[in-house]
Amino acid sequence: MKFEGVDYYNVDELLSDEEKMTKDMVRDFLEKEIEPLVVGAFHQEEPLNMRELAPRMGELGIIGAVIPKEYGAAGANYVTFGLICQELERVDSSLRSFVGVESGLVMYPIWKFGSEEQKNKWLPLLAKGEAIGCFGLTEPNRGSDVASMETVAKKDGNKWVINGTKQWISEASVADIAVVWARTDDGVRGFLVERGTEGFSQTFQNHKGSMRAGDVGELGFSDCVILSDNILPKTEGLRSTFMCLNQARYGIACGAIGAAMDCYETALNYAKEREQFGSPIASYQLVQDKLVTMLIEITKGQLLAYRLGRLMDEGKARHQQISMAKKNNVSVARMCARTARELLGANGVSLDYSPMRHMANIESVYTYQGTDHIHTLILGYDITGIPAFAQTQ
Amino acid sequence: MPNMIVCVKQIADPEAPAGSFRVDESANQVVPAAGVSQVVSPFDEQAVEAALRIKDAHGGKITAISLGKSFVMDVIKKPLSMGSDELILLQDPAFEGADSRSTAYALAMAIKKVGEYDVIFCGRQAADWDAGQVGSGIAEFLGIPSVTVAKKVEFLDGKVKVERVTSDGYEVIEVSTPALITISNELGEPRYPKLKGIMAAAKKEVPTWTAQDIGADASQLGTAGARIKLLKVFQPVKEGKCEIIEGESPEEAAANLALKLREAKLI
Ligand SMILES: Cc1cc2nc3c(=O)[nH]c(=O)nc-3n(C[C@H](O)[C@H](O)[C@H](O)COP(=O)(O)OP(=O)(O)OC[C@H]3O[C@@H](n4cnc5c(N)ncnc54)[C@H](O)[C@@H]3O)c2cc1C
Numbered sequence: 256m257k258f259e260g261v262d263y264y265n266v267d268e269l270l271s272d273e274e275k276m277t278k279d280m281v282r283d284f285l286e287k288e289i290e291p292l293v294v295g296a297f298h299q300e301e302p303l304n305m306r307e308l309a310p311r312m313g314e315l316g317i318i319g320a321v322i323p324k325e326y327g328a329a330g331a332n333y334v335t336f337g338l339i340c341q342e343l344e345r346v347d348s349s350l351r352s353f354v355g356v357e358s359g360l361v362m363y364p365i366w367k368f369g370s371e372e373q374k375n376k377w378l379p380l381l382a383k384g385e386a387i388g389c390f391g392l393t394e395p396n397r398g399s400d401v402a403s404m405e406t407v408a409k410k411d412g413n414k415w416v417i418n419g420t421k422q423w424i425s426e427a428s429v430a431d432i433a434v435v436w437a438r439t440d441d442g443v444r445g446f447l448v449e450r451g452t453e454g455f456s457q458t459f460q461n462h463k464g465s466m467r468a469g470d471v472g473e474l475g476f477s478d479c480v481i482l483s484d485n486i487l488p489k490t491e492g493l494r495s496t497f498m499c500l501n502q503a504r505y506g507i508a509c510g511a512i513g514a515a516m517d518c519y520e521t522a523l524n525y526a527k528e529r530e531q532f533g534s535p536i537a538s539y540q541l542v543q544d545k546l547v548t549m550l551i552e553i554t555k556g557q558l559l560a561y562r563l564g565r566l567m568d569e570g571k572a573r574h575q576q577i578s579m580a581k582k583n584n585v586s587v588a589r590m591c592a593r594t595a596r597e598l599l600g601a602n603g604v605s606l607d608y609s610p611m612r613h614m615a616n617i618e619s620v621y622t623y624q625g626t627d628h629i630h631t632l633i634l635g636y637d638i639t640g641i642p643a644f645a646q647t648q
Numbered sequence: 649m650p651n652m653i654v655c656v657k658q659i660a661d662p663e664a665p666a667g668s669f670r671v672d673e674s675a676n677q678v679v680p681a682a683g684v685s686q687v688v689s690p691f692d693e694q695a696v697e698a699a700l701r702i703k704d705a706h707g708g709k710i711t712a713i714s715l716g717k718s719f720v721m722d723v724i725k726k727p728l729s730m731g732s733d734e735l736i737l738l739q740d741p742a743f744e745g746a747d748s749r750s751t752a753y754a755l756a757m758a759i760k761k762v763g764e765y766d767v768i769f770c771g772r773q774a775a776d777w778d779a780g781q782v783g784s785g786i787a788e789f790l791g792i793p794s795v796t797v798a799k800k801v802e803f804l805d806g807k808v809k810v811e812r813v814t815s816d817g818y819e820v821i822e823v824s825t826p827a828l829i830t831i832s833n834e835l836g837e838p839r840y841p842k843l844k845g846i847m848a849a850a851k852k853e854v855p856t857w858t859a860q861d862i863g864a865d866a867s868q869l870g871t872a873g874a875r876i877k878l879l880k881v882f883q884p885v886k887e888g889k890c891e892i893i894e895g896e897s898p899e900e901a902a903a904n905l906a907l908k909l910r911e912a913k914l915i
């Protein structure tokens with residue numbers, strides 16, 4: 256049966272035909288083609304084969320959906336992109352991670368800060384899923400505090416020489432192209448580093464308890480030499496980096512609600528069928544209280560994501576508003592995954608049901624793209640005017 | 649390049665559990681619960697797919713036609729988003745209460761108005777009532793040949809080669825155009841719409857034709873044109889009884905079971 260997600264406040268009525276049709280298409284595609292692969296990938300920690308799946312997603316137009324048509328993408332709006340993320344994460348956070356990274360962290364910077372040659376070379380390939388990109392910002396010693404990053408790029412004639420390590424990078428080991436942020440004499444700049452470049456290594460990182468269906472790894476730069484036209488010419492310090500993060504954070508705000516919706520639906524259906532003490536557990540007040548709490552938080556999160564999408568489309572979204580939606584909606588997903596897990600009793604810890612997998616995945620989502628604390632600090636700074644990020648500002 | 653027409657019907661999701669449908673015995677109607685979504689009848693999506701495969705190979709034009717009421721635009725536009733060129737909706741109170749015959753008549757009149765066509769596709773049956781008569785009915789009204797339950801359709805100039813599903817395999821049939829072909833699920837999965845196709849479909853203006861627009865004879869439409877009368881729709885009462893057949897040994901139990909079955913005149 257066609258899945259009908261929880262929509263208590265008729266948010267669907269606010270969507271255009273285009274947005275609704277996209278949501279249905281992505282849902283249908285994922286249910287038939289990808290969902291059956293996810294549990295195995297998670298269990299084995301053998302990432303979904305994006306070499307095979309990305310071209311199929313690309314053909315449907317769901318990678319880099321907001322990038323203009325002239326570069327081979329769909330030129331859709333942000334609400335559509337958000338719904339794509341919601342459906343992807345309803346299945347598994349690693350899928351939304353993939354599309355979020357490709358769209359917001361790889362295609363977006365190339366489109367915004369790249370030269371015309373860079374755009375023409377990479378955007379159509381990335382949109383089709385024929386090339387895969389990654390985004391290298393986090394380092395072993397620098398996570399939240401990206402301003403003090405240690406990776407450096409030194410200009411040497413018409414070349415750049417990069418040294419440093421990027422850790423916890425989604426799609427690190429499969430990427431054909433890495434958008435890498437490094438310190439230069441001229442502040443932080445973005446660079447494009449291609450697979451196979453001398454001095455550039457890409458490794459897969461296992462032993463994760465979260466995002467096990469996705470690829471995460473390390474990028475190493477040891478006197479890695481790239482030509483000077485591989486710099487993203489229009490990057491201007493960390494401001495440019497944060498513009499990319501805003502794109503991906505919006506995708507997370509929408510995606511996390513997808514994961515929460517799946518947890519809620521799973522728990523509701525289970526509670527209606529599971530009988531204990533002579534009646535369905537859904538008939539007990541304690542259980543109803545939990546279901547209702549999930550429903551209310553999901554509904555608020557949906558409205559937040561929807562409104563943010565419209566603001567993005569109008570070009571009016573402030574980054575603090577994006578922070579609020581990311582922080583809130585990921586917390587909602589975290590709570591729903593845990594609650595659904597609980598309502599499923601022992602079955603809740605089994606990977607045969609989705610909540611435990613969502614619960615594990617959401618821990619990554621809670622931390623990446625700005626930890627929950629960092630978004631609190633961004634909002635705190637915004638309303639008080641007092642930055643509280645560092646001991647001495 | 650072939651001109652193709654595909655007839656598609658919007659129905660309540662046939663995969664919704666039986667329990668979400670209610671039978672209104674006084675009105676002789678089956679009423680889906682509020683939460684059941686509308687979809688394009690799956691066989692009709694496959695009919696669109698059959699046309700698209702021909703378009704992929706030969707080019708041409710695909711016009712989808714749907715007769716119904718309460719169209720949900722993001723559902724009924726799916727044939728467009730998959731790659732059809734036009735969509736025409738037939739909606740008029742005069743069409744209501746139709747049986748297969750009066751539905752086929754209205755669709756045939758609309759197809760005449762479209763004008764040029766080489767191949768008309770329908771699903772083998774609509775997945776709500778499963779009557780499977782509209783396709784052949786349209787062919788009859790248009791006076792053209794029809795081939796039912798196809799699993800593969802090839803367009804050759806002036807004729808169409810069809811693989812038609814039979815109970816133990818398939819037969820290969822050639823039919824001259826214009827022809828009507830009904831498509832079976834053996835054709836394979838319909839393609840997913842692409843985001844660009846969805847965006848174009850959402851923007852596309854879709855005309856709605858009334859009985860007058862298609863020049864239909866009112867006495868042939870809807871209830872007036874129906875030749876079949878639905879007498880009774882009801883929910884059968886299922887009685888489940890279970891009896892354990894005992895026996896000292898498995899052999900004896902089996903013999904007792906055989907005896908019981910014979911008494912019940914089941915064997
Ligand atoms: C699955 C996964 C995929 C990832 N993919 C990518 C990727 O593709 N590209 C990329 O660049 N990075 C990626 N990351 C890394 C991610 O962005 C970082 O983990 C994140 O920014 C946090 O950095 P950290 O892990 O070093 O934690 P830290 O910054 O060391 O933080 C540790 C804890 O301290 C808290 N903290 C830090 N500073 C403060 C403060 N001032 N006040 C209060 N609390 C504070 C944090 O909130 C956190 O709870 C990924 C991470 C994961 C788990």
Ligand SMILES: Cc1cc2nc3c(=O)[nH]c(=O)nc-3n(C[C@H](O)[C@H](O)[C@H](O)COP(=O)(O)OP(=O)(O)OC[C@H]3O[C@@H](n4cnc5c(N)ncnc54)[C@H](O)[C@@H]3O)c2cc1C
Pocket residue numbers: 529531532536539540541542597598599600601602604
């Ligand atoms: C790793 C693991 C090891 C285990 N080992 C053992 C073992 O060695 N031996 C053994 O016998 N069992 C074992 N168990 C089973 C465990 O004891 C049960 O899972 C537990 O008793 C809950 O039962 P259930 O899973 O059937 O959940 P259910 O009883 O179906 O409960 C599902 C949900 O409904 C709620 N609920 C149920 N009834 C009510 C009510 N009246 N009012 C409000 N809420 C209600 C529950 O709190 C829960 O949230 C193990 C479980 C796990 C996960």
